[in-house]
Amino acid sequence: MRKGLGNILREKKGSIFLELTMSISMLMVIFLAIITFAFLFADYYAVHKVAREGAKEASISKDIVFAERRAEEFALLWGLDIAETEIKFVTRNRAVTCYVTYLSNPLYRNFPSLLGSNYLTVIRFKSDATYVWFDG
Numbered sequence: 001m002r003k004g005l006g007n008i009l010r011e012k013k014g015s016i017f018l019e020l021t022m023s024i025s026m027l028m029v030i031f032l033a034i035i036t037f038a039f040l041f042a043d044y045y046a047v048h049k050v051a052r053e054g055a056k057e058a059s060i061s062k063d064i065v066f067a068e069r070r071a072e073e074f075a076l077l078w079g080l081d082i083a084e085t086e087i088k089f090v091t092r093n094r095a096v097t098c099y100v101t102y103l104s105n106p107l108y109r110n111f112p113s114l115l116g117s118n119y120l121t122v123i124r125f126k127s128d129a130t131y132v133w134f135d136g
Contacts, residue, residue, distance in 0.1 A: 036106045043104040044125055046078035051127040054087060054098035059131035064089045064096075071098060097130040 054071030058064055071087045084103040089096060104123045 055129040
């Protein structure tokens with residue numbers, strides 16, 4: 001009888017350890033997914049912010065080259081990679097529109113040494129903002 005009780009206790013310890021490792025693994029996956037989505041949301045917000053600020057600068061200064069340089073500064077300020085950012089300005093009548101396109105690599109940002117130079121996924125964020133020319 002004692003021999004059977006020892007087997008039961010050993011099996012319980014093993015199953016508890018297995019449950020613990022499975023739980024920790026699942027919690028790590030959930031935690032890393034939350035971090036990845038947070039980076040994606042930050043990039044999404046930054047692209048919209050850069051488009052608004054670029055259009056506003058072009059509207060106030062009426063100088064597209066200056067506004068493009070300021071939009072690039074805002075992109076750096078908001079943590080966007082300039083090599084992956086495209087900023088264009090279009091003027092129509094009394095308005096200027098700033099178009100921003102950004103290629104986000106969320107998994108590469110989290111695990112650069114693991115992925116090396118290969119990207120698993122690239123997400124394209126686009127935004128535009130239109131302001132009227134400021135006369136004053």
